[in-house]
């Protein structure tokens with residue numbers, strides 16, 4: 596296989612990541628503007644294993660990654676055991692939370708369940724390298740960015756599906772050597 600030819604076959608992270616071109620956008624959580632109710636809605640309406648946390652919807656700057664199960668447990672616990680936590684309580688993933696007006700409901704701080712350094716690759720990363728990273732680091736998911744902005748997600752299952760697809764097209768794929 597010539598180097599040039601090899602290059603033209605290369606699948607990039609952007610070809611495997613979700614969402615796909617016509618899919619609804621990535622389900623993200625903002626670091627300091629969503630309420631307990633907002634996040635409970637996300638948990639009830641999606642089944643993803645986790646959610647990227649961003650500075651704001653407009654910026655799409657990645658702050659970290661939070662697992663669905665940790666969110667469920669923490670919100671359940673807080674509702675049971677923490678005074679003043681109600682549906683309208685704002686959830687903070689930030690280091691410092693702003694002082695609240697006396698009339699507003701207690702806030703819920705969840706920075707402790709945030710993975711602050713989730714693995715990321717850029718959208719132009721060849722899948723060959725992404726597969727290697729998943730294997731070597733035992734990743735469950737990897738986030739995809741472009742110019743520092745969050746673009747998508749690739750899970751271990753997405754990678755396995757991609758490998759299976761390659762195997763169908765090209766049984767001698769280098770991924771299997």
Ligand code: ADP
Pocket residue numbers: 612613614620621622623642643644645646647748749750751752753
């Ligand atoms: P798995 O891939 O093991 O089923 P998930 O349930 O987390 O894991 O993801 C299901 C599909 O949805 C995958 O194709 C993944 O890329 C995508 N996905 C995962 N998390 C999100 C999210 N927060 N927003 C949008 N799509 C997601």
